[in-house]
Amino acid sequence: MTMPQNPLGGTHVLNGARGFFRLAEGLRWRLALGVGLASAAALASFGLLVLSGWLLAGAAVAGLGGQAAARAFNIMLPATGVRFFALVRILARYLERVVAHDGALRLGGRLRGWVYARLAPLAPAGLTSMQGGDLLGRFVSDTDRVAAYYTDVALPFCRALLCSVVFVGVFACVLLSAALALAVGLLLGGVLVPLVVGPAMDRLVRLAAEKQSYVQVELAQTLQNMGEYLLWDGARSRTRHWHAQQAVVDGARWKLDALESAARGLIGMITFVTVLGVLVLAASACQAGQLHVAEIPMLVLGVLAAFDVAVPLPMARQAGAEARFALTRLETSSAPAPAPAPVAVVGEAHKPHAPYDLEVQGISFAYPNTITPVFQNASLTIRQGEHVALVGPSGIGKSSLINLLFGFYAPHSGCICFGGVDVSTLRAEDMAAFISVATQDFHLFAGTLRDNLLLAAPQATDQELADVLEAAQLTKFIQSLPQGLQTWVGNDGLRLSGGQARRVAVAQALLRGTPWLVLDEPTEGLDAPLEQALMAALVRRGTRTTILCMTHRQAVLPFMHRVVRVEDACFRPGGGSDMKN
Numbered sequence: 145m146t147m148p149q150n151p152l153g154g155t156h157v158l159n160g161a162r163g164f165f166r167l168a169e170g171l172r173w174r175l176a177l178g179v180g181l182a183s184a185a186a187l188a189s190f191g192l193l194v195l196s197g198w199l200l201a202g203a204a205v206a207g208l209g210g211q212a213a214a215r216a217f218n219i220m221l222p223a224t225g226v227r228f229f230a231l232v233r234i235l236a237r238y239l240e241r242v243v244a245h246d247g248a249l250r251l252g253g254r255l256r257g258w259v260y261a262r263l264a265p266l267a268p269a270g271l272t273s274m275q276g277g278d279l280l281g282r283f284v285s286d287t288d289r290v291a292a293y294y295t296d297v298a299l300p301f302c303r304a305l306l307c308s309v310v311f312v313g314v315f316a317c318v319l320l321s322a323a324l325a326l327a328v329g330l331l332l333g334g335v336l337v338p339l340v341v342g343p344a345m346d347r348l349v350r351l352a353a354e355k356q357s358y359v360q361v362e363l364a365q366t367l368q369n370m371g372e373y374l375l376w377d378g379a380r381s382r383t384r385h386w387h388a389q390q391a392v393v394d395g396a397r398w399k400l401d402a403l404e405s406a407a408r409g410l411i412g413m414i415t416f417v418t419v420l421g422v423l424v425l426a427a428s429a430c431q432a433g434q435l436h437v438a439e440i441p442m443l444v445l446g447v448l449a450a451f452d453v454a455v456p457l458p459m460a461r462q463a464g465a466e467a468r469f470a471l472t473r474l475e476t477s478s479a480p481a482p483a484p485a486p487v488a489v490v491g492e493a494h495k496p497h498a499p500y501d502l503e504v505q506g507i508s509f510a511y512p513n514t515i516t517p518v519f520q521n522a523s524l525t526i527r528q529g530e531h532v533a534l535v536g537p538s539g540i541g542k543s544s545l546i547n548l549l550f551g552f553y554a555p556h557s558g559c560i561c562f563g564g565v566d567v568s569t570l571r572a573e574d575m576a577a578f579i580s581v582a583t584q585d586f587h588l589f590a591g592t593l594r595d596n597l598l599l600a601a602p603q604a605t606d607q608e609l610a611d612v613l614e615a616a617q618l619t620k621f622i623q624s625l626p627q628g629l630q631t632w633v634g635n636d637g638l639r640l641s642g643g644q645a646r647r648v649a650v651a652q653a654l655l656r657g658t659p660w661l662v663l664d665e666p667t668e669g670l671d672a673p674l675e676q677a678l679m680a681a682l683v684r685r686g687t688r689t690t691i692l693c694m695t696h697r698q699a700v701l702p703f704m705h706r707v708v709r710v711e712d713a714c715f716r717p718g719g720g721s722d723m724k725n
């Protein structure tokens with residue numbers, strides 16, 4: 145994603161049509177050209193039909209008028225006109241597709257960049273309320289719908305407006321009363337019908353979209369946890385639940401289709417009545433000698449051609465409702481959440497400086513929507529180079545310190561300073577330059593083991609990889625794999641055991657070579673000899689590295705310089721009775 149291409153910047157709100165217009169900055173000529181080409185195609189269709197009507201009727205009248213009349217009738221001019229309009233129509237349609245769809249794709253790209261730029265800073269705290277399936281749905285289908293606003297909504301309406309003015313103007317040159325009848329017909333079909341069906345469409349679009357998103361979230365969750373559902377024998381009831389939800393979506397979609405078809409039918413009836421009206425007006429004008437008889441079919445065919453631009457408008461109205469709803473969801477889903485700490489762009493003056501000591505000064509913190517504080521006036525100092533074990537019962541707040549340290553959440557009071565700088569003035573990526581973390585919920589991306597390791601340090605050499613794998617006690621395991629580090633893991637790849645995955649996370653953290661290492665339960669799930677070997681290697685490797693190790697394991701403590709216990713929402717010196725052997 146290249147931010148400079150995004151005219152909205154990272155945090156702007158699109159704010160409806162105006163924001164959309166700003167999103168199109170630099171593309172406006174391309175988009176206007178698309179509208180121009182679409183209008184040219186519609187005008188060429190109109191010209192083709194009108195001229196054909198005139199040509200056929202003129203030829204028939206000339207034929208009936210005998211030899212002299214037939215000789216006087218110049219067929220070349222209208223025939224050339226017909227060919228000209230046919231050619232223009234083909235070319236304009238082709239170019240319109242190329243230009244308009246290219247514009248829509250570019251808009252879609254910008255929109256995705258905008259959504260990503262707004263969502264990324266919220267992770268992870270600001271995204272906890274959003275489910276993966278919903279987030280993906282918004283990212284994919286909502287952005288598609290909003291980007292299609294141009295081709296599916298703006299373009300048909302602009303074309304209808306531009307062309308209607310020309311159609312009525314052409315009719316006015318031939319017969320004023322027919323022009324008035326056409327204008328009234330187009331107003332009824334192109335404005336009144338979309339206006340009438342609009343509110344019902346809005347309601348149904350909202351219902352279908354909300355239910356669809358719910359079904360999507362449920363689907364993602366069900367697929368992710370299918371194993372559990374099968375174990376509980378709940379798969380069948382999930383399927384039934386789903387069918388019921390999907391039926392609501394299908395019902396709303398069916399009603400939308402029915403509404404759109406009815407609107408089209410109504411426009412068809414208005415077309416028919418307008419044709420009749422123009423026919424009657426043209427016939428009486430012909431009787432009064434104001435109109436040549438050959439011009440009557442020309443006007444009738446002209447009405448039919450003119451209504452071609454009104455027929456897609458109900459569909460465009462529906463697409464407009466979908467785009468507006470999608471835009472609202474995009475704006476609300478990516479609106480900055482209150483939870484993350486305010487961040488200032490780090491400058492030289494703000495960079496942490498050696499010694500990289502951590503000073504937690506009287507912090508109080510509770511997660512949003514919870515009442516029990518995780519920390520209350522808690523203080524802790526860790527000097528650079530210390531190896532500290534952070535212990536305490538499960539759920540007491542050990543991992544929460546990582547969230548606060550990286551600014552994913554902000555303490556309600558007190559402050560956390562790292563290297564002399566308040567971490568609330570730093571971004572998570574600035575902290576990451578100094579601290580490597582091996583978390584408990586480490587995620588393996590789909591790729592080879594090597595790819596996963598290199599995510600942490602793309603420039604790492606083979607020797608560096610071998611060293612960290614040795615320290616993480618993974619060398620034997622890697623050697624046992626036929627493809628070694630090239631073994632595919634993640635989606636559809638090798639499933640690592642909990643202990644193996646944790647050690648890959650440790651290896652990743654070691655690879656970055658930062659002055660600080662935070663390890664969340666690194667030895668969980670390991671047998672005693674492996675645990676001892678891992679801790680010994682970590683300490684040996686990290687004599688100058690500060691290590692903060694969250695652990696439940698008694699065996700880890702002898703490797704640390706000191707032990708800090710989280711108790712009563714505070715940090716206290718010493719181990720505890722809840723430690724595992």
Ligand SMILES: Nc1ncnc2c1ncn2[C@@H]1O[C@H](COP(=O)(O)OP(=O)(O)OP(=O)(O)O)[C@@H](O)[C@H]1O
Pocket residue numbers: 272511512514518536537538539540541542543544545
């Ligand atoms: N994102 C969150 N939103 C709300 N509450 C949370 C969130 N993350 C953790 N908590 C709660 O905060 C408390 C501390 O959680 P934390 O993960 O820090 O505990 P822990 O000491 O690391 O536990 P464990 O040893 O089991 O890993 C727990 O009660 C937990 O339920």
